[in-house]
Amino acid sequence: MRDDIDARLDLFLNDTPLMDVRAPVEFRQGAFPNATNLPLLDDEQREAIGIRYKEAGQQSAIELGLELATPDIREQRLRAWSEFARAHPDGYLYCFRGGLRSNTTQAWLREAGINYPLIRGGYKALRRVLLDALSTRLDSQPLQVLAGPTGSGKTELIQAWPTSLDLEGRANHRGSAFGRTFTEQPSQIDWENRIAIDWAKLDREPHGPVLVEDESRLIGRINLLPELQSRMLAAPLIVLEADIQQRIDRLKTDYVRHALAHFEVAEPEAPFEALRDYIANNLHRIRKRLGGLKHQQLQDVLPQAVQGLEKHSDWAGFEYVIESLLTDYYDPMYRYQLEKRSHLVIFRGRHDNILDWLARQAA
Template identity: 30%
Template sequence: MFNIVEYEEVMHEKDCVFVDVRSPKEYKASTIKGAINIPVLLDDEREMVGTLYVRSSVEEARTKGIEYISKRLPEIFEQFQRLYSVEKKKVVVFCARGGMRSSSIHSLLYSLGIKVYKLKGGYREYRRYINENFDNITKNVKFIVLYGKTGVGKTEYLKELERRGFDILDLEGAANHRGSLLGSVSLGDCNTQKTFETEVFHKLLNRKSDIVFVEGESKRIGRIIIPDFIWNNMMKGEKIWIEDSIENRCDILIKEYIKDENSIRELIRALENIKKYLSYKKVEEYKKMIEEGNYKEACINLMLNYYDPMYMNGFGKKQFIKIIENKNREETLSSIIEVYNQMI
């Protein structure tokens, strides 16, 4: 077969674009890093074809699939034509296993003069590549782990360190979740485990050095589980504790959680999750504070009665190479960077 490539052959090519021809639902659940979605079948169409494949026959399923594809073929062709002729990209198509969907669109486009490539083995082989190499790319990493109570701004410190050219690993960003029972507020759905692992893998793969800043986390972030080889490496890393006033922490949390009316309603609903840890009466009081706009009062109460005790219970026995009391964020950053300089 013509123009079939393996992921390792093209993964570092700058002009290469991966095109996921699976359904939007499959694409959203997990895909190759940086891939765009040009679906051969939409979600309901894929479901129907799959049903026919199982309950009827392969021939009937293929016939129905061709019927669906034909309706959108001009649109599909235009999207590929733009990538190939206008943007001058090396287009690599893939589906779940390198089967019917990617093979059919690959052959059709090739016959029409658009010289696309097909990824051997599809998304399954991409996952195999990650699984086989993940542990390896992590072995030489030395983590500097930032700890501190909720609201000290650990994520903000990481982002600033990255802006200054340091390697970071934002696990909460990769998970799209902050880790607590209220951790999804204003963020949307938590990423899938596969998407999380994809984000982390490529972040570590493309690092500039072996010293990486990361935030101290529980092993679980929302529905995500941090792989053992990363977690164990974090536990061996140099640990920094950042302390800050409850007022500063409140300011950061309010800015992070209170975005608009939707986020306020979402936060109030999410507070139901902590009734197993706090009394019904207390949670109802916090909900009323938020409804009335008393965000700071609710924030302070939640930190003193829920977040701080929970956090200290999980992280209070760590051995820290440095304890920093934040008076000035620039000075705090300088103190964090000092640990990095001592490790070079």
């Protein structure tokens, strides 16, 4: 029989299976990547018991919980917990603070002949472990920041270098006006948890600076941690270079081909119309920075670009739109921001040049 344990970092480093018995609403607000939500109470039951606790105290809330635990509900919960315990004999269970819900779950399992350990302190203690781990690395781990113009392939380079953090990948967003990926972004807390775990796992790689992509304060709706952004603004810069045609070709894939593939499934009756509306809405979001004349010009060209692609597989219209966005919108912003930190640049090169340079630095 395994004993109950305190919250600790190796639970995340080893991807230990975790049974989260909090209510679904709590799980959605913040959870861990190696956790499965098998709640003791559903959202309505949790709310009712919370109200009873405030109005009549703990004992009355416990009594209400026992009333709500009908034989059918108890059987459903036990079946789910038992299946998890058998599938993951090395796992642990927890609730928010490691209190009543964890102990109740553990007791019901024990009555069913299954001894399954819990994590003392629950979710709150586990979250504190990750925040402390992240804070430690922010204070001590050197960073290098990968800069480069839009479409230069920064994400591919981040993913190719083992000692790196993929901030955008974990945020499920490419970090620009056209950056959403048609799947939901994680909650802010989930993103922070994943970044903390990713960074802690980098301790297994050869020691050296951690590479991150240059980011603004927001990645979609995810807020970059202020401490991380502050470190990044002062970190050495590595500048990725690429030809304009390479960038256009990459953005055709990232912003048009992927979007069209999505709409062919989501809007099968009119995927090209959906693509046009999607791009038009994104252009509208940056109209002030584009300027009224350029914004209207691109909006006027867009229907012909979509029609050329649909009728003739002709990318010329989109190449014009993408190149205009790069030269008139993205590149001026990039050059302005880079100039302010030009004194931090330690290396410039193309994808393979940078990987070779990083490897030499780490040797």
